[in-house]
Amino acid sequence: ALLAGERDAAATERASPWRALPDWRLNGSYRRTLEWHAPEREADVTVTYENDGSTARIATGDGPAQPFAWSRGATPLDFDVTLDGVRSSGRVYADGDTFHVFTQGVAETFEWRNVLAHAGDAEHGGGRLTAPMPGKVIAVLVEPGQKVEAGTPLIVMEAMKMEHTIGAPAPGVVAEVLYGVGDQVADGAQLLMMAEG
Numbered sequence: 001a002l003l004a005g006e007r008d009a010a011a012t013e014r015a016s017p018w019r020a021l022p023d024w025r026l027n028g029s030y031r032r033t034l035e036w037h038a039p040e041r042e043a044d045v046t047v048t049y050e051n052d053g054s055t056a057r058i059a060t061g062d063g064p065a066q067p068f069a070w071s072r073g074a075t076p077l078d079f080d081v082t083l084d085g086v087r088s089s090g091r092v093y094a095d096g097d098t099f100h101v102f103t104q105g106v107a108e109t110f111e112w113r114n115v116l117a118h119a120g121d122a123e124h125g126g127g128r129l130t131a132p133m134p135g136k137v138i139a140v141l142v143e144p145g146q147k148v149e150a151g152t153p154l155i156v157m158e159a160m161k162m163e164h165t166i167g168a169p170a171p172g173v174v175a176e177v178l179y180g181v182g183d184q185v186a187d188g189a190q191l192l193m194m195a196e197g
Helices: 002-012
Strands: 031-038 041-049 055-060 066-072 078-083 086-095 098-103 106-113 135-140 153-159 162-167 172-177 192-195
Touching: none
Parallel strands: none
Antiparallel strands: 031 041, 031 106, 041 055, 055 066, 066 078, 078 086, 086 098, 098 106, 135 153, 153 162, 172 192
């Protein structure tokens, strides 16, 4: 549902290069990690898109990648999904970043954590002080041993010509700063380590 919604949004703004979501890559495949939260479990799902735009390989956590295809059903709320050769149909209701999924007599609710939208939000940090996307460190605002409160700005990154401030997810002490000003960092790289205190 999330992938189809992104495609629908891109289709309504065909002239905008920022809304275009091509899956084609010159030297590889487009890959992204989606963080999903559900009651009593969390999952990082890595989606590697194929160039045709409607199929992908999907892996949960460190598990093996499985073939995945999706399409719209009879209404915009209905979806057909094939995962590792098994086809399922269902209905999805989206409420912001919360998705209610109904399939084969089972109802599940999942929350998608949009790491780009919440990169600097302390309440969404979850203790993970990682880069929201590949970029460059342009400011380190703390040093090891420094006590910080929840929401204190720690590191500022530049990615895609925008600045992203990474804030402390909770009160604590900066244990180690892993990158300095000018360093290039990969998507998901641990930027610094915190200790309770």
